Amino acid sequence: MNESPDPLPERVLGVFAHPDDPEFFAGGTFAKFAAAGSAVAFVVATSGDKGSSEPEMTSARLAAIREAEETAAASALGVPQVCFLRYPDGALQVSLELREALTRVIRKLRPELVITCDPQVFYRDGGSLNHPDHRAIGEATLDAVYPTARDRLNYPQHEQEGLAPHKVRHLYIAGSPNPNFRIDVSDHIDTQVKALAEHRSQISDIQRLDEMIRERTRDAENDRHYEYFHRVVMRQ
Numbered sequence: 001m002n003e004s005p006d007p008l009p010e011r012v013l014g015v016f017a018h019p020d021d022p023e024f025f026a027g028g029t030f031a032k033f034a035a036a037g038s039a040v041a042f043v044v045a046t047s048g049d050k051g052s053s054e055p056e057m058t059s060a061r062l063a064a065i066r067e068a069e070e071t072a073a074a075s076a077l078g079v080p081q082v083c084f085l086r087y088p089d090g091a092l093q094v095s096l097e098l099r100e101a102l103t104r105v106i107r108k109l110r111p112e113l114v115i116t117c118d119p120q121v122f123y124r125d126g127g128s129l130n131h132p133d134h135r136a137i138g139e140a141t142l143d144a145v146y147p148t149a150r151d152r153l154n155y156p157q158h159e160q161e162g163l164a165p166h167k168v169r170h171l172y173i174a175g176s177p178n179p180n181f182r183i184d185v186s187d188h189i190d191t192q193v194k195a196l197a198e199h200r201s202q203i204s205d206i207q208r209l210d211e212m213i214r215e216r217t218r219d220a221e222n223d224r225h226y227e228y229f230h231r232v233v234m235r236q
């Protein structure tokens with residue numbers, strides 16, 4: 001498993017479907033990049049407005065709660081900027097509209113590194129299914145990185161808005177069943193758990209979650225903690 005680090009990116013963009021996804025999928029890695037001095041930003045496609053079983057809850061109220069939770073969680077990781085696209089939770093589609101929205105953010109923020117979900121995952125060993133929004137955001141993000149953001153004749157109106165084409169150098173795909181790269185996040189697990197604890201509407205037992213995160217990331221051979229990715233180094 002490759003773990004030799006890439007040169008520290010100046011700008012990192014995490015693109016995910018729901019509030020709490022950036023923290024669950026790659027919270028240690030984002031905390032590590034932010035602590036090292038990278039400018040990290042998140043795009044969150046939905047505001048998680050279906051994630052409650054409380055009888056009194058409405059989607060509008062839940063969206064506001066979850067955006068505030070995500071903003072606080074990102075801040076705990078050292079990430080000052082979260083862009084919410086406000087697509088409906090549970091109904092995210094790999095549409096050209098979503099691709100344009102992501103292309104616009106990539107051209108605006110100009111990240112060398114983009115981190116997103118693996119769009120190929122329908123289920124995981126051990127009996128859990130992947131959320132369709134996670135697949136959709138992964139696929140739309142990959143498509144926006146290549147070829148759309150790179151080639152200037154895609155969405156030529158962006159050029160008129162002052163947004164030049166942009167070539168992303170690295171993609172780290174989280175939650176992949178075939179990871180080829182890992183990042184040592186041992187010094188950032190505490191920060192990740194602190195960030196996750198901000199999602200109060202979703203998490204009832206933070207102690208249990210803390211144990212789960214440590215167990216999931218731990219390498220028994222050296223007692224260090226790692227997050228795993230499929231890394232793509234863009235040649236084009």
Ligand SMILES: [Zn+2]
Pocket residue numbers: 017018021131134
């Ligand atoms: Zn999610």
